[in-house]
Structures are given as structure tokens and as C-alpha cells.
Amino acid sequence: MNSTNPKPEARNPKQIAIPELQFTCPVPLNDHATVQMAHGGGGRLMRSLIENLFLSAFAEGQGRGGEGENGRRQTADGGGDVSREDAHAECPQPSPLPTNLRSVPGEGTCTRHAPRPTPHAPRPVAPSHDSAVVRVESDRLAFTTDSFIVSPLFFPGGDIGKLAVCGTVNDLAMAGAKPAYLSAGFLLEEGLPLETLRCVVDSMAAAARAAGVRIVTGDTKVVDRGKCDGLFINTSGIGWVPPGIEVSPARVRPGDAILLSGDLGRHGMAVMSVREGLSFEGALESDCASLADLVEAMLAAGADLHCLRDLTRGGLAAALNEIAADVGVGMEIEETAIPVAEPVAAACEMLGLDPLYVANEGRLVALVAPAATERVLQIMREHPGAVGPVRIGVVTADHPNIVALRGRFGGERIVDLLSGEQMPRIC
Amino acid sequence: MRFIDEYRDPAAVHCLAAAIRAATTRPWSIMEICGGQTHAILRFGLDEMLPHEISLIHGPGCPVCVTPIEMLDKAAAIACRPGVIFCSFGDMLRVPGSHTDLLTVKSQGHDVRIVYSPMDAVALARRHPDRQVVFFAVGFETTAPANAMAVVQADRLGLENFRVLVSQVLVPPAMRAVLSAPGSRVQGFLAAGHVCTVAGLDAYKPIAEEFHVPIVVTGFEPVDILQGILRCVRQLEADRHEVENQYARSVRPQGNREALRLMTEVFEVVPRKWRGIGKIPASGLGLRETYAKYDADRQFGVAQITAEEPAICIAGQILQGHKNPHECPAFATRCTPERPLGAPMVSAEGACAAYYQYRRGR
Numbered sequence: 001m002n003s004t005n006p007k008p009e010a011r012n013p014k015q016i017a018i019p020e021l022q023f024t025c026p027v028p029l030n031d032h033a034t035v036q037m038a039h040g041g042g043g044r045l046m047r048s049l050i051e052n053l054f055l056s057a058f059a060e061g062q063g064r065g066g067e068g069e070n071g072r073r074q075t076a077d078g079g080g081d082v083s084r085e086d087a088h089a090e091c092p093q094p095s096p097l098p099t100n101l102r103s104v105p106g107e108g109t110c111t112r113h114a115p116r117p118t119p120h121a122p123r124p125v126a127p128s129h130d131s132a133v134v135r136v137e138s139d140r141l142a143f144t145t146d147s148f149i150v151s152p153l154f155f156p157g158g159d160i161g162k163l164a165v166c167g168t169v170n171d172l173a174m175a176g177a178k179p180a181y182l183s184a185g186f187l188l189e190e191g192l193p194l195e196t197l198r199c200v201v202d203s204m205a206a207a208a209r210a211a212g213v214r215i216v217t218g219d220t221k222v223v224d225r226g227k228c229d230g231l232f233i234n235t236s237g238i239g240w241v242p243p244g245i246e247v248s249p250a251r252v253r254p255g256d257a258i259l260l261s262g263d264l265g266r267h268g269m270a271v272m273s274v275r276e277g278l279s280f281e282g283a284l285e286s287d288c289a290s291l292a293d294l295v296e297a298m299l300a301a302g303a304d305l306h307c308l309r310d311l312t313r314g315g316l317a318a319a320l321n322e323i324a325a326d327v328g329v330g331m332e333i334e335e336t337a338i339p340v341a342e343p344v345a346a347a348c349e350m351l352g353l354d355p356l357y358v359a360n361e362g363r364l365v366a367l368v369a370p371a372a373t374e375r376v377l378q379i380m381r382e383h384p385g386a387v388g389p390v391r392i393g394v395v396t397a398d399h400p401n402i403v404a405l406r407g408r409f410g411g412e413r414i415v416d417l418l419s420g421e422q423m424p425r426i427c
Numbered sequence: 428m429r430f431i432d433e434y435r436d437p438a439a440v441h442c443l444a445a446a447i448r449a450a451t452t453r454p455w456s457i458m459e460i461c462g463g464q465t466h467a468i469l470r471f472g473l474d475e476m477l478p479h480e481i482s483l484i485h486g487p488g489c490p491v492c493v494t495p496i497e498m499l500d501k502a503a504a505i506a507c508r509p510g511v512i513f514c515s516f517g518d519m520l521r522v523p524g525s526h527t528d529l530l531t532v533k534s535q536g537h538d539v540r541i542v543y544s545p546m547d548a549v550a551l552a553r554r555h556p557d558r559q560v561v562f563f564a565v566g567f568e569t570t571a572p573a574n575a576m577a578v579v580q581a582d583r584l585g586l587e588n589f590r591v592l593v594s595q596v597l598v599p600p601a602m603r604a605v606l607s608a609p610g611s612r613v614q615g616f617l618a619a620g621h622v623c624t625v626a627g628l629d630a631y632k633p634i635a636e637e638f639h640v641p642i643v644v645t646g647f648e649p650v651d652i653l654q655g656i657l658r659c660v661r662q663l664e665a666d667r668h669e670v671e672n673q674y675a676r677s678v679r680p681q682g683n684r685e686a687l688r689l690m691t692e693v694f695e696v697v698p699r700k701w702r703g704i705g706k707i708p709a710s711g712l713g714l715r716e717t718y719a720k721y722d723a724d725r726q727f728g729v730a731q732i733t734a735e736e737p738a739i740c741i742a743g744q745i746l747q748g749h750k751n752p753h754e755c756p757a758f759a760t761r762c763t764p765e766r767p768l769g770a771p772m773v774s775a776e777g778a779c780a781a782y783y784q785y786r787r788g789r
Contacts, residue, residue, distance in 0.1 A: 345428050352775070409440050409649065411472020413785040418764075420521065422775075 035192040040222030049220065053198055057205040058184070058215040132216035134181050138240035142177030144168060145236040153200065153230055156270045157285030160233055161203035163361060166290045168237040169211045170310040173295040174364065176247030177239030179211060184218040185234035190225040200231060211290035213237070245299055251306040252327045254397040257373040259366040261294065261380060262287065262387035263339040264316055268358035269347045284343045287387075289362035294385030303376045304369035311360040314417070318357070319365055320403045321417045331403040333393030333415070353422045356405075356415060367395060434648030435471075443653035444476040450660045454480040456612045457659050458605065458748050460598060461619035462489030462776030463647050469785040471649045481660065484612060484748030485781075487601050487704065488619050490566040491518050491774035492746065495700040497734040498594045499524030505561055505592060505727045506532045506539050512555060514548040515563040517541040522773045525734040545577035545591075552581065552589040561723045564591040567619070568626040571595050571712055572686035575693035578714070578721050590723035593713055596699050598622045599630040600710035604701075605747050606638045613748055615659040617645040617652070620674035625690075627682025631670045639668045646674040693718055702770050703736065703743035742769035745778055752782040759787055 038045040148164040158166075165182065172179040184204065188197065208215050266287040273284050291310060298305060309319045316338070320331050340348075340355045348355050362385075368376045373391060380389035403415040433439075459465055465485045468474050474483050487493050503524055506513035513529070520529040520541065533539035538558075542548050545562050552560035564574040574591065581589040598619060605613055618631060623644045631642045641662035645655030655673045662669060672678055690712070699711025714722045724730050736742065739757055744750040752758050752771070762768040764780055771777035775784075 342428055345431075349428070349431060407470075407472050408435065408437050409471060409473070409476060411475045413470065413472055414787060416784050416787065 033194060035188045035190055035194060035197065035222055037190050037222050037224070039188065040220055046220065049194075050218075053194070053201055054184075054218055054220070057198075057201045058208070058218070132181070132183075134216055134238070136180065136238070136240050137178075138242060140241040140243075142172050142175040142239040142241055143236070144171040144175075145234065146171060147232065147234040149229065149232050150271060151229055152271075152274055153196065155274050155286055157266070158270075158288035158361070159200055159203050160231060161200035162207040162288055164233040164235045165204050165207035165211060165213070165215075166288055166361060167312070168235040169207075169213055170291045170361075170364070172237045172239035173290075173292040174247070174308040174310050175239070175241065176245040176295070176299060176305075176308070177241045178296065179213045179237055179239040179290075179292050181238045182208065182213050182215045183234075183236045184215050185236075186218070186220045187228050187232040187234075188220060188222045189228045189230050190222055192230050197231065200233075204233075207290065211292050213292075242299075247299070247305060247308050249307050249323050249326045252323060252329060252367050252395055253306065253369075254329055254395050255370050256306055256367040256395040257370055257391050258320070258331065258333060258393040258395065259368060259373070259377060259380065259389060260316070260338065260392045261291070261364045261366070261385070261389050262362070263341045263344070264311070264360060264363065265340055265344040265348065265355040265358035267361040268315070268353075269344045271359075272351070273347065284347065287360055287362035289385065291362065291364050291385055294380065294383050295364070297383050297385075298366065298376055298379050301375060301379050303372040303379070305366060305372065305376060306369060307367040309365050311363045311365065313359050315355070315357045315359060316363075316365065317354075317403065317415045318417060320415070323367070324403055325401050328400045330396040330399040330401070331393060332396050332398075333403065333405050335405050335407050337390055337392045339388055339390060357418055357422050365392075431648065434646070434650040436650065440473075440476070440649050440653060443650065443657055447481070447653065447657050447660055448478045450657060450664060451478045451480050452664060454482070455614050455660060455663050456482045456484055456748075457615045457617065457656060458484040458486045458613045459617040459645070459652070459655075460486040460488040460602065461617075461622070461647070462486075462492065462774065462778070462781075463621075464488075464617060464619070464645065464652055465778050466776050466781050467647055467649065467652060469781045473649055473652055476653075477656070481656070482612075483656075485745070485751075485778035486605065486616075486748060487701065487746040488567070488598065488622075489771070489774050489776040489778075490570070490596070491522055492742070492770040492777045493596060493601075493701045493703070494519070494522065494565055494594050494770065495702045495734075496524055496736055497700070497732055498592070499528070500526070500734050501724065501727075501729040501732050502529060502563055502592055503527050503532050504729050504732060505723055506537050507535075508559070508727065510558050512538045512540060512551055512558050512560045513563070514540050514542045514545075514551065514560060516543075516565065518774055519563055519565055521767075522770055523767055545574050546580065549577050549580050549584070549586070549589060552586045553584065556588060559588050559590065561590045561592055561727075564593045564595060567596055567598055568622045568690075569624075571690045571694060572625060572683070575689045578693050578718055579689065581721060582718070590721055590726055591714070592723040593694075594699070595694065595712035596701065597696070597710055597712065598626075599634060600707050601701065601704070602631075602634055602642075603638075604704060604707045604710070606634070606640065608747050608749075610749060611747070613640065615641045615663050616643070617655040617659065618642050620644055620646040620651070620677055623672075623674070623678045623682065625683050625686050627687075628670055628672065628678070628680045629682075635668045635670050641668050641671070643671045644674050644678055646677065701746075703740075703746045705743070737768050740769035742771050742779075745771055752779040753786075755779070759783055 039049050040046060146167050148160055150160050153160045168182055169179045270284045270286040309323060311319050324331050344355055366376060377389055380386040404412050405415045406412050499522055505511060515529060522528055529539050548560055548562035578591060605611060635642050641659050643655045643658045645651055658671050658673055694712035695715050696709050697711050697713035698706055698708045700706045741750055741755045745752060757768055762772050764772055764783060767773045771779040774780060
């Protein structure tokens, strides 16, 4: 959580020129409209950011209730970490500092700029802790991490915050785990509007609530303007794997049915539709969503579900290729069975992109034992987390490591991994 | 999807494939000129639906593939100059020059940007009057009008900081070069529909006459391509050599006059080097003297840069239809999309990349 600081003078609150602020300190520093270097400096400004923005958002109404401890300990220490012990729904908004503590005349300093709160300063939150201490309900934990970079930060159907929560939640769900706790690390670019950050943080809180997870620890660093593209987020997640659940590529067998939870390519094309220099009209929204509830429903039925994989970068093609290569099996999929919505198909045609390779953020493939196919499909059909689920193919012992697609005219072709990103074509 | 689904209709496709089988009595070699057509043929498996008498030869119609290696060296050299913003279509960035490619140059900290239109580069030049903005003007007749428009716009705006590195090529001279090459197997052509949408059909009649080859201007969807092949086969079987227009929904015989006027105002016909083929007279476009101040080649003094291809790469033979990618000893071994030895392995529309992506190991 601690990184080396390339410009300590800009981040160390002790270095801020104090004399001119000595007696009155008239400008409330937390009124900045944009992120300042000092927001990562371990001082008041950072504490204000953590308390007013992160804690207030992440403490409110997260989780599905009843699972947490009563402790409401939160921390805001010099490293920019925020951790709490099972933060709970009723966590109060931090109260403003009383006026009599805003400056201490005659001491040649201003408490606002003290490197650490004095013992007399009010603590709107409980005492510090460097780590979150959480309870888990299984001795089998799933643990994953992912970093999120997207341009623009807001796109039709989502934003980087929702993406950062759903992405990690989905990775946990794919291991058959019930997502429980997330960490959130922020890299903020100096000059980022705080309103933007607030929108992202609120969106994360809403996504966490919807997914039934709690954001229990976090970290903030500010980098010089130009050193990152507005805002990067890392989330790590812990989930618990219920007894008897074994979802893993290792269980994939020839003959398994390949089920897809919905249509392809919405996220990638929605982001592209608003990218600078490439805006195009259309009713395209990202599919960004938590898949945890869908997976829970699929697992609850006790059907013989071998492997799950969410489709993210590289799309369906990358997901199937990864599994095929890891397990040493082949895959046969049917082009005509794979759903692609018309606006996505049209945008892909225009840019020369193949929807099989376009990113998704709310779709999964399930590899299930042949006998369980209909049952799992039925559960998916009845769940709002799947949007027109279909069987798209089968795992085969033929052509190991190769994903083959039977085309609409009957011919077969390889669906290979791309060597890099798909690039829009020249003509 | 309207205007797409009709042309991918399985019943129509199977019907056309049957018609081609019925029309074919002898072996024929037909070249599809355009890389977009090559890609569609392999993606949809159209070649596997044809009778074995018909061989499709994949032509040089991929702008990324035929851009000469020295032009990529020039692009990299200009992109490395201080104060330059180098703008390119995305698919040029991974094409290897002699020593480097534009993606590597970008990773070294130089300002290389992907644009989706040459007008984006003009807009960048307006926004950054203190920088030199260079646009890599690559492509066939399809991209030339928009690239010409960018130069005209920059001129109207009085932009002193906008340049184009021009590597425009023309299709008909390349068809002549392919047909004139010793040992050419090409007996008929599917001409590139979008090129003809701009340039019209005039240039093709003399080629059909002179070389006795049927030329069918063809679109890019499965039904288009099979119709083009069927018409070509029928001509070959009947010993005819005419120019036919399968892609009439887009191509007018006279082309797009406004686009051609703009092209002619800004560009003049010049000899150009084609990657893998060599210099072809009157096969490309260069800026006219009146627009010379926009010519990055002259303004950055890179005209003296020359380079040759790696000897092992048989891209030339592939681009001229003498060999298939499978016949190259380096295919999928030393030459892969990750480490391409030649341009046809780089571009998604390159023949080698299409074989690698769809047919590797078969």
C-alpha cells in the first residue's frame, strides 16, 4: 500500500508554507474542486478526502446486511490507507471540525496542517487500523486482484467505478466463490475534478451494494498531472467457496456443453462509441454487471457445472482459447448460435472488428456436463443476470488447444488468439 | 443487419456455390485483388465451397502490406523528431520497418497517435500550433480522396504545422504488373469494389483487352464474392474477357467524380515502390508541386532513406499470386503475427495473417 514518493516535498504536509495561514486559515482546503498533490500527502486534505468521499460512500448500506460485525473502526493514516473492521451500514457521515479547533492562535501553526490529528481533534470515525479484519464463512477462500484503466471514465452503461467492482466480483464468482470483501486502490491524477471522483466512488458503492460485497479497505495515491489518465483503480477481492463447490478448468472434459450467458461485444463497442475521434450514434450500452447472483443461482441447483469464465478483454475467443490451452482440449462452436445484437454487429462491421474478440463485462461461459446442460440453461433463462443464454458448442478431444468455429455456410475455421488488440482497419 | 444479412444468406450462398460448380468444366485461377476480399474468403470458408478446379490467388490489395519498408523507416524517423505528433491509422503501427515499428517508437516516448480519419490530424494541428503534426497517408484510391481533403482543409486554414507522409498506391497498375510478371497464373480478376466506387471502371477495360482477362468488379460479402467468381468463371468458360460490375449497388461506371476531382487537385500520378513487388511505374500518388509544403518527405529531409526486404520473406511471390502462404518455409514458424518477417503477416487483411488466423495447422 505504500509506494515510494518521487516528490516528497509536494506531498508532505509539513512542507506546506504555514506562516501566511498562521492565524485565520481562511480557505477551507477541502473546498478544492480538483485533486491536489496534497490529497495524497498524508495530511488533512487526504484525510478529508478519505472521510468525506470514500468512507461516506463505502460505509453506507453496503452488503446485504446481517453478515457483519458491529465494529465500525475506520482508519485514515499517512499512507492513504483506509481500512475498517467490517464497516457497517449505519456508519455516520463525518462531522465537520468545530470552529474553535480550526486554528490555534499563537502556536505558530494551524491544526489543519498538522501531520497527524492532535488528541483533541475530533475523530469523526473510529481509531486507525492498517488492515481490515474480516470474518469469512469457509476455510476455502478465493482471492483475486484486477486493475482498471478505461478511457473515457464514463461510458454508456457504466463507468470505471462500476467496472472495478463488477470485474473483481465476477472473477471471484467464476471460481464458484461467494464474493465478500473488496479493497479499492486509487491512483489519482493531480487536477482530476473531485466531482468526477465522487461520481466514480458513488458508482462503486452502488455496484458493491448490488453485488452484495463490502469495500473494507482502500488506498489513495496522487500522481503529478500527466502521469496517469485521470484515475486508475485497483480492486482486490476475497470470497468464500462453499463446501462441495468445485468449479475449475481442471474439471473440463470432452463432451461438456459450452453455454454463453448473453450476447457479445456490448462493453467494447459502447466504450469505443464514445472514444475521442470515433463517436458514433447508437443505442449501445455496456453489459457491465455483477454475475455473482447468477452464478450463485446456477450453483445452488447442484448441477454438474465444471468451469466458469467471464468474458472480458479479448472476448469469447480469448476465454475459450485460454481454457482450451490450459486443459489441453479442443472446442467446437457454432457461429449461428452466438448472439450479437444488431447495433454491436453494425459497429463492428463499420470498424472491421470481429465481435468474438470484443470485450464484455457482464457475460460468462459455463462448461457443464452434458446431462446438466438443459437444467443449467433453464436456471440461466430464469435469471435476470443472463440475457438470452444459449448453448454455443461443445468441448472435444479432437484438435487439442484449438477453438474451431463452424461458420454459417458449414465451413470450419480456427478462432485464434490475436497477437494484440484489434485495430480498426484503413479501408 | 440490413444490407449485410442479405449478402450472408446461407441459402443464397449455397445456391451460388452450386451454380459455380455447374459452370466449371476446366481449371481456372482467379485473383481477388483486395485484402478485404481475401479476409472474407477465409473467414467464411468460401474457398472450401468451390470446385477443386478453381484456385483463388490472393492479390496485393492490402495497403498495409504493400507499403514499402523504407516508407516505414521514414515514418519512424519522422515520429522520433522532437515536437512531432505522428498520426496514423491503427493497423500501420505494428508493421515492421528495417529496425523498428511505430508502436515501438511510441513506447519509447515519442508522440505517435492512432486517428480514425485524416481530418482528426488536421484538428490536432489546429489544437497544437507549436507542434508539427504529420499524417501517414497510406492506402489505395479508397483513402486518397479523404487524405486529399485533409491537405485542402489544412491549406484553407493556413496551417503551417501540418504535413502528410504520402504512400498512396493505385490498383490498375498493380494488376498490370501481376499480369506482366513471368509465370503469372492469373486468368481472371475480382476487382476491388470500393476502389472502383471512387475511381470507376475506365482503367479496367484496356487491361481486360490487352491481357485477355475477365475483370469482375466485386463486393466484399459472401454473396458478392461468389457472384463475382461465378461471373468470372462464366466468362472464362465462354472465352470472354469483359469488365463486369457485380457491385453495382455501390459502383457507378464513372466513379465518384467529386472525389476524383479532389484527388487530382492535390495528387499527381508518380512511380511507387510496392513492398514485395518493387517499383511499378505510374502506380502511386504524390503531392503536386502546389502542395509541396505539406510533403513530410521533403520537409523532414527523409527522401534519402532507402531499405530492402528481409531476404527470407517471400511476400513478393505471395502478393503476386505465385505462392500461397503455406508454401513459405517461414510461415507460422519463424514468421508469426507476433514476429512478422513481412507485411502480409502483420495486417489483418494480409494473406499470411489470414491463413495464420483461420487455417494454421490445416
